[in-house]
Amino acid sequence: xxxxLSLPGRRARIDALSFGLILSGxxxxxxxAAPLVAWVTGHGPTDQFRTTGLDQMGLPMRPNAEFLLGxxxxxxxVLVRVLYGTxxxxxxxxxxxxxxxxxxxxIGLVAGWSRGWGDQLFGRFMDVMIAFPFILTALxxxxxxxxxDGQPRIPPxxxxxxxxxxxxxxxxxxxxxxxxxxxxxxxLVNAARVSGASVPQIxxxxxxxxxxxxxxxxxxxxxxxxxxxxxxxxxLGVGINPPTPSLGNMIADAxxxxxxxxxxxxxxxxxxxLFLAVAGANILSAGLRSRLDPxxxxxx
Amino acid sequence: MTMxxxxxxxxxxxxxxxLTAAPLLADTPQKGGTLRIASLNSDLDAFDPLTGYSTxxxxxxxxxxxxxxxxxxxGTDIRDDTDLVPDLATSWDxxxxxxxxxxxxxxxxxxxxxxxxxxxAADFVYGIKRFCDPNKQVAAINYFNLAFSGFKDFCDAFSxxxxxxxxxxxDFIDANQISGVSxxxxxxxxxxxDSKNYDFLNILSMNFVxxxxxxxxxxxxxxxxxxxxxxxSSGPYYVENYTQGQQLVLKRAASYDAALDPVxxxxxxxxxxxxxxxxxxxxxxxxxxxxxxxxxxxxxxxxATIAKYLGENxxxxxxxxxxxANFITFNARPEATTPGATALxxxxxxxxxxxxxxxxxxxxxxxxxxxxxxLTQIITSTILGFEPFDPYPTADDQGDPxxxxxxxxxxxxxDGITLDAxxxxxxxxxxxxLTVKEDAARAGITINLIPIPPTQWYAYIQDxxxxxxxxxxxxxxxxxxxxxxxxLLGGWLNSDAAPCGTGNVHAICYSNxxxxxxxxxxxxxxxxxxxxTKADQLVSTDLAWxxxxxxxxxxxxxxxxxxxxxxxxxxxxDITNVALKP
Numbered sequence: 001x002x003x004x005l006s007l008p009g010r011r012a013r014i015d016a017l018s019f020g021l022i023l024s025g026x027x028x029x030x031x032x033a034a035p036l037v038a039w040v041t042g043h044g045p046t047d048q049f050r051t052t053g054l055d056q057m058g059l060p061m062r063p064n065a066e067f068l069l070g071x072x073x074x075x076x077x078v079l080v081r082v083l084y085g086t087x088x089x090x091x092x093x094x095x096x097x098x099x100x101x102x103x104x105x106x107i108g109l110v111a112g113w114s115r116g117w118g119d120q121l122f123g124r125f126m127d128v129m130i131a132f133p134f135i136l137t138a139l140x141x142x143x144x145x146x147x148x149d150g151q152p153r154i155p156p157x158x159x160x161x162x163x164x165x166x167x168x169x170x171x172x173x174x175x176x177x178x179x180x181x182x183x184x185x186x187x188l189v190n191a192a193r194v195s196g197a198s199v200p201q202i203x204x205x206x207x208x209x210x211x212x213x214x215x216x217x218x219x220x221x222x223x224x225x226x227x228x229x230x231x232x233x234x235x236l237g238v239g240i241n242p243p244t245p246s247l248g249n250m251i252a253d254a255x256x257x258x259x260x261x262x263x264x265x266x267x268x269x270x271x272x273x274l275f276l277a278v279a280g281a282n283i284l285s286a287g288l289r290s291r292l293d294p295x296x297x298x299x300x
Numbered sequence: 301m302t303m304x305x306x307x308x309x310x311x312x313x314x315x316x317x318x319l320t321a322a323p324l325l326a327d328t329p330q331k332g333g334t335l336r337i338a339s340l341n342s343d344l345d346a347f348d349p350l351t352g353y354s355t356x357x358x359x360x361x362x363x364x365x366x367x368x369x370x371x372x373x374x375g376t377d378i379r380d381d382t383d384l385v386p387d388l389a390t391s392w393d394x395x396x397x398x399x400x401x402x403x404x405x406x407x408x409x410x411x412x413x414x415x416x417x418x419x420x421a422a423d424f425v426y427g428i429k430r431f432c433d434p435n436k437q438v439a440a441i442n443y444f445n446l447a448f449s450g451f452k453d454f455c456d457a458f459s460x461x462x463x464x465x466x467x468x469x470x471d472f473i474d475a476n477q478i479s480g481v482s483x484x485x486x487x488x489x490x491x492x493x494d495s496k497n498y499d500f501l502n503i504l505s506m507n508f509v510x511x512x513x514x515x516x517x518x519x520x521x522x523x524x525x526x527x528x529x530x531x532x533s534s535g536p537y538y539v540e541n542y543t544q545g546q547q548l549v550l551k552r553a554a555s556y557d558a559a560l561d562p563v564x565x566x567x568x569x570x571x572x573x574x575x576x577x578x579x580x581x582x583x584x585x586x587x588x589x590x591x592x593x594x595x596x597x598x599x600x601x602x603x604a605t606i607a608k609y610l611g612e613n614x615x616x617x618x619x620x621x622x623x624x625a626n627f628i629t630f631n632a633r634p635e636a637t638t639p640g641a642t643a644l645x646x647x648x649x650x651x652x653x654x655x656x657x658x659x660x661x662x663x664x665x666x667x668x669x670x671x672x673x674x675l676t677q678i679i680t681s682t683i684l685g686f687e688p689f690d691p692y693p694t695a696d697d698q699g700d701p702x703x704x705x706x707x708x709x710x711x712x713x714x715d716g717i718t719l720d721a722x723x724x725x726x727x728x729x730x731x732x733x734l735t736v737k738e739d740a741a742r743a744g745i746t747i748n749l750i751p752i753p754p755t756q757w758y759a760y761i762q763d764x765x766x767x768x769x770x771x772x773x774x775x776x777x778x779x780x781x782x783x784x785x786x787x788l789l790g791g792w793l794n795s796d797a798a799p800c801g802t803g804n805v806h807a808i809c810y811s812n813x814x815x816x817x818x819x820x821x822x823x824x825x826x827x828x829x830x831x832x833t834k835a836d837q838l839v840s841t842d843l844a845w846x847x848x849x850x851x852x853x854x855x856x857x858x859x860x861x862x863x864x865x866x867x868x869x870x871x872x873x874d875i876t877n878v879a880l881k882p
C-alpha cells in the first residue's frame with residue numbers, strides 16, 4: 001500500500017490521519033443521517049414518486065428542488081438511496097472486516113507459533129484459501145442460501161458479511177503468522193519463557209502487543225477492499241436484494257437500465273459515495289500506519 | 301404559341317414525373333448488401349425447425365425454412381400480418397367434414413446448403429415423423445397430438461426407442477407411419493385430423509412443419525452443432541458458416557428462384573448474426589452507428605434509447621402491438637396450502653389484488669405508452685375474440701386501494717395479507733415486481749419478493765415443493781397472430797387440455813367447466829370469434845389470472861434498413877423482406 005500522504009516530516013503525517021478521520025467521519029455521519037434526510041425530504045428509500053419523480057415515459061428526473069440528486073427509474077430519491085446504500089456498505093464492511101481480523105489473528109497466532117507439520121499445514125491451507133475463486137464461491141453460496149419457500153435461509157446481509165470475512169481473514173492470518181514466527185525465538189519471548197510463563201501468557205503479553213498496531217492498520221487497509229467486495233456482490237445480484245438500496249445494486253441498476261444517460265446521478269451518486277467511503281478508509285489507514293507503525297510506513 | 305405551350309406542358313410533366321419518381325426510386329427496395337444482426341444472447345436458443353419455439357429463433361428460421369402456408373409480412377403493424385398465403389403448397393383441398401387436407405406442392409423448389417435436391421412431399425412426412433424423436437422432441441407437441449390422426453400412437457411407440465442412437469431413430473421412422481400424414485406422390489401431401497379445427501392451417505404455419513431431407517437430417521442429432529452447420533435449407537438463404545457463440549452467416553442461394561416464392565423477397569445478399577455483443581447498451585449503440593442493422597433477443601430497447609429515438613421522431617424506431625402480455629398467476633396447486641395461497645382461492649381476495657395494482661405505473665416503468673398498454677382481460681388485442689373488456693375498472697388504470705382494502709376486509713382479512721412472490725431477475729420483470737410490491741402495500745397487501753435467476757425460473761415454478769403464492773414472472777406471447785386464442789383459453793386455462801400437474805404452464809391449475817365447454821364449442825365452430833369473446837369475459841371476470849399489460853414490440857433498425865416489414869411469427873423484422881439502402 002503506497003502511502004502518498006505520509007511525506008517525510010511530522011506535519012504531513014498528522015494531516016493524513018486527520019484528513020482520513022474527517023473524511024471517514026463524514027461518510028459515517030452521512031450514513032447515520034440517512035433516516036433524518038428521509039424524514040426531512042419525506043422520501044423513504046423505497047418510496048416511488050410516480051408523478052414527481054418520473055415522466056410519462058418512465059424517465060427519471062435530474063437534480064431539482066424536490067430530488068437533490070434526482071430520481072431513479074422508479075421515481076425514488078437517489079440522494080436518500082445513496083445514504084441508505086452507504087449505510088449498508090458500512091453495516092456489511094465494518095463487521096466483515098472485524099470478523100476477518102479476529103479469525104485471522106487467532107489462526108495466524110496458532111500457525112505462527114506451531115512448528116514443523118503444524119506450520120506447514122496452516123501455510124498450505126492459507127495458500128489454498130487464497131487460490132479459491134471469491135466470486136464463484138459467493139454465487140454458489142447465494143444459490144444454496146435459498147430455502148424451499150424461496151426466502152433466504154440466513155439474511156442476505158449476514159451471508160455477505162460471512163462470505164467477505166471468509167475470504168479476507170487469510171490476509172490477517174498471514175500477517176500475524178509472519179510476525180509471530182519472527183518473535184517466537186526472539187529475546188522477548190525467550191525471556192518470558194525462562195521466567196516460566198505459559199504459551200497463552202506469552203502470546204497475550206509478549207506477542208499480541210507487538211501485533212496489535214499492525215493489525216489495526218491492516219484493518220483499515222482491508223476495510224475499503226471489503227466495501228468494494230460488498231458492492232461487487234450486490235452488483236452481481238448475490239448481495240443485497242432489491243428494493244433495499246446498496247451502492248453495488250444501485251450501480252448495477254443504472255448500468256442495466258441505461259438510464260444514467262438521461263440522469264447521470266444514477267451512476268455518479270453511488271459511485272461518488274463508494275469513492276468517498278473507500279478513499280476515507282484508505283487515507284485513514286495511511287495516517288494510522290504512520291502513527292502506529294512508523295517503521296513499516298517509512299519502508300514503503 | 302402553341303409550340304411554347306406544348307413545350308412548357310412537356311417540361312411541366314417531366315418535372316412532375318421526376319418529382320414523383322425520385323422518392324419512388326429511393327423507396328423501391330434494392331437487392332444486395334449484408335444485413336447485420338447483433339444478438340444479445342451468446343447463441344441461438346434453437347436453430348432447428350423441430351426445437352425453435354422462441355420468436356427470435358423463428359425470426360432467423362424464416363430465412364432458411366419454408367412451410368406449406370405462411371404469412372406475407374406487413375409494413376404497418378403485426379396485427380396486419382394474419383392472412384395465410386400459399387408457400388410451398390400452391391393450393392389445397394379440404395374434405396367435406398373439414399378433417400382432411402390435401403396439399404398440392406410447388407414443383408421445382410430446391411434445397412440449398414448441405415444438399416441441392418428438389419423438395420418433395422415425403423420430406424414433410426419425414427419432418428413430422430421427426431417431431432417425436434426421442435433424442436429431442438418438437439417444442440409444441442400438444443398441437444400435433446390434436447392435429448394429426450395417429451400421431452400420438454406413433455410417438456408413444458417412438459418413445460420406446462433408446463435415445464443416443466441415430467440409426468435406431470432412422471430405422472423407426474422408416475418402418476413406421478403416422479396414419480394421418482402421407483405423401484401419395486412427390487407433390488401431394490395429405491394431412492388428416494380426428495376432429496375439425498378451424499385453426500388447422502395456422503398450426504401448420506408455425507416453423508415446425510418444415511420439409512427436411514431425411515438423408516441429411518437423419519445424420520445428426522436434432523439441433524446439434526453439426527445439424528446447425530449442415531442445415532438443409534428450404535428457404536432463400538443457406539448456412540455459409542456457423543460458429544457457436546461467434547456468428548451465423550447466411551447467404552442467398554444461387555439456385556433461389558423468386559418466382560417460386562411468393563412471400564420472401566430475399567433482398568439482402570447475406571445475413572450475418574453476431575453473437576459477441578452481450579450487452580443491451582452496446583447493441584443499441586451499434587445500431588445507432590450503423591455497425592449493426594437489427595438486434596436479436598433484445599426484448600425491449602433501454603428506456604433512454606426509446607426516448608431519444610422518439611424525441612428525434614426517428615423513422616428507425618418501429619413499434620407495434622405484439623399480443624404478448626404480462627400477468628400475475630396464482631399458485632392454485634392442491635399442494636399449495638400457505639395462508640396466502642388459501643386466501644387467493646377467494647375471488648374477493650383476487651379482486652382486491654387487481655384493484656390494488658396500478659397498471660398505469662407498470663406501463664410507466666416499461667417506458668410509457670409506446671412500450672406497453674394496460675391490460676384488463678385475459679386475451680390480447682391481436683388475437684381472435686378480442687373485445688375490449690374491463691370487469692374491474694379504475695380511474696386512469698391507477699388502481700383503487702380503498703376498494704381493495706374493503707374487499708379484503710369483506711373476505712375476512714381486515715389487517716391485510718402477505719404474499720410470497722417470485723419474479724425473474726431481468727430488468728423488465730424486476731420493474732414489474734418492484735412496482736407491484738409498492739402499489740400493493742397501499743392496500744395492505746405485503747409482498748415478499750423472491751428473486752429467481754431467469755435460467756432457474758421454470759424449474760422453480762414447476763417444482764411442487766416450491767412455496768409461493770403469486771408469480772410476478774408470468775408472461776405470454778401468441779404462437780401466431782390472429783386465431784391463436786386456443787393457446788390461452790383452450791390450452792393454458794382449459795383443465796381438459798392442461799390438467800393440473802407437471803408441465804401445467806406457470807402452474808396455473810385453473811379449472812372452470814364453463815370455459816372448457818365454450819372452448820370445445822369454439823374448436824369445431826366456423827365462427828369461433830364470439831365464443832372466444834364470451835369465454836374471455838368469463839375468465840377475465842373470474843380472474844383466472846390478473847392481467848397487467850400488453851407489451852408493444854419496439855424494434856430499432858439502422859439507417860441502412862428500408863422496406864420495413866414486420867414478421868408476425870418472429871414478432872420483429874422480417875429479415876427476408878427488409879432491404880438495405882444501396
